[in-house]
Structure formats: C-alpha cells, structure tokens
Amino acid sequence: MNPILPGAPWLIAHRSMLGINRPYKVTLNGQDYVLWQNDRGEIFALNNVCPHMQAPLSDGWICQKRGTITCPFHALEFDGEGRLYQESKQQTQPIAQPLKLIVKRDCIWSYGDCESRMAIPEIVEQIASEYDFVGIAGEKTIQGDFLSTWLINSDFNHQNGTHRELFQIVQNQMTEFAQNGFWYKVKQESIRADNSLGELLLNPVLLTIPKVLKSTVEYFFPSVLVLYAETGVGPFAQVVVQYPQQQNQTKIYELIFAKLKPTWVKLLLRQSMLKAIDVIVEQDTTAIETRYPRQPGKLKLPGEEVMSYAEKLYHEW
Ligand code: FES
Ligand SMILES: [Fe+2]
DSSP: OOOOOOTTTTEEEEEEHHOSSOOOEEEEEEEEEEEOOOOSSSEEEEESBBOOOOOOOGGGGTTTTTTEEEEETOOOOOOSSSBBBSSSSSSOOOOOOEEEEEEEETTEEOOOTTTTOOOOOOOOOHHHHEEEEEEEEEEEESSOOOHHHHTTTTTTGGGGTHHHHHOEEEEEEEEEEEETTEEEEEEOOOOOOOOOOOHHHHHGGGGGSSSSEEEEEEEEEEEEEEEEETTTTEEEEEEEEEEEETTTTEEEEEEEEEEOOSSHHHHHHHHHHHHHHHHHHHHHHHHHHHHOOOOSSOOOOOTTTTHHHHHHHHHTT
C-alpha cells in the first residue's frame, strides 16, 4: 500500500506492551515488523519477513543468551541488526532488514520505512515526567481508515450518541478552539445527568467524574492527542495513540496517566479506570465500523469546524 501520511512519527508501542524477550508484532502502513526487548531494556526491530523463506519472525522465539530472534520455520537466528547468527563465524552484513526506532523513555517511535517529515512531539515524555502511569487501555485494531478514526476524536458531539449511557452528557459546550499548524486545542464543558446505580456499580470510576466536566484536548496531528480533565480524585491525562496499519485498519491504544492522591485511590480505581476506557474505545469502534461510506454532509452541528481543521491537515499533508 502507499503509506498513509508518509514521514509522520508513529508511536508504535509503549515499553509495557512488549514484555521481556518476547516477539511483538507491529503492522505499520502495510508492513509487518517484529520488536523485542531484552532484560536490559534494549529494544530491537526487524522487518517481520524472514529472508530465507519468508516465514513471519514474530511467530519465532528469542534466545536470551545470544539476543537473537529465531525463525519458526527453519530456526535460523538473526540478531537485532538483522545479521544471521552462526556459532562459528561473525557475520557483518544484515540480511534481515532492521527498522529504525526512536525510543524516548517508555515510548517507541518510528517513521516506518519513510523519511522523517516531522519531529516527534515531546508531549508524552512531558506527561510521563509529571504524572503517574496508570496503564494501557483500549488497545485494538479498528476496521476503519485512519482519518475516520482520528476524526471521531475531534468530534465534540458524538458523546451525545456514541457515549450516551456512559457519561450521561446532557449539554456540551466548546469554550475554546485554538490552532497552530499540526497542533490544535479544544476546551469543552459538559454537563452530566446522574448515572444509574447499575452503571455506577459497573463503572465505579464514574463516581469521580464531576457533574460539570471541564476538559481540554490537545492534538499533535497525526500521532497523538491528549485529553486532560480534573476529576474528583486528581488530574487525569489520557494519551490517545493511533497509527495506520492498512488502508482500512487503524491501531489505537491509550496511555493513561493520573495524579491520584492518596495512593490507595489509584489502587482502587486503576482497573475501573482502564475498563471505562476500554468501553469508550469499543463504543467509538462500533460508530466507525457501522457507518456507511462517507458523503458530503447535508447539515452541520456546532463545533464541527474542529473536524474540518483535522481533515484539512490530513488532505494537505
Ligand atoms: S524461513 Fe526463516 S529460517 Fe527458513
Ligand atoms: Fe469517543
């Protein structure tokens, strides 16, 4: 496939997703890669196609001692630079193709096989230095194109339908929209009705969301967006990560950060918080996957200029 947004930096994984000495497969812009992390925290990545007879290396295994990945087909071994490992002689030429990674703290970025056209946004590191990491949520592949997936997160009316039951939002108002190139920011205020007892039992984290929810969403097109909110138990930052896997497949996951005081609140709410995010991503996925093909709109809701702005960035890339 022709890469989508070639030259954009993609946050292909968070360190916690990799495990130790386990192959982890990533699909970016139609190409499969295999990543692995050793017990010293070093991370390697190769094109997933074995140069011998094209088996998927990610189905193989890692030799802890030699730091190699073994192909599942004929058990040839390659090191992190793609060189064939042979006990008797030292190979110097890579024959499996390495993927260039840029590791920043726990974030693993890559431009795939494209030349960089944009610097990696520093926002995730900044958040990681200020907040506690709660965990990963909502990790999945959406059967939808990159633009539709990005746009749902720039759509400030969809919580009224898509997330109606979860948040019980009765009124939503955008109070600010600022933009500067690939960066844009929206502030909003949402008024919520009460959740039912059943909903609260299912998602206790709803108890921490105030009746008037003020949030700010900051976009770093096309790599990540961050939602900041003040909850009853402390500030919260939700980093939404997306990247194109195929023309009509988009990977999404969220890095959840918070400053929850005291610590027992964090322990208590962690699971419930991550579960609520899973539900939100699932609801967005249904909205994206059940839509009919796009047509020029015949009506517009207030606030849709944010989506138009994102669409313009995409088409003018
Ligand atoms: S296909 Fe990989 S070792 Fe043969
Ligand atoms: Fe949503």
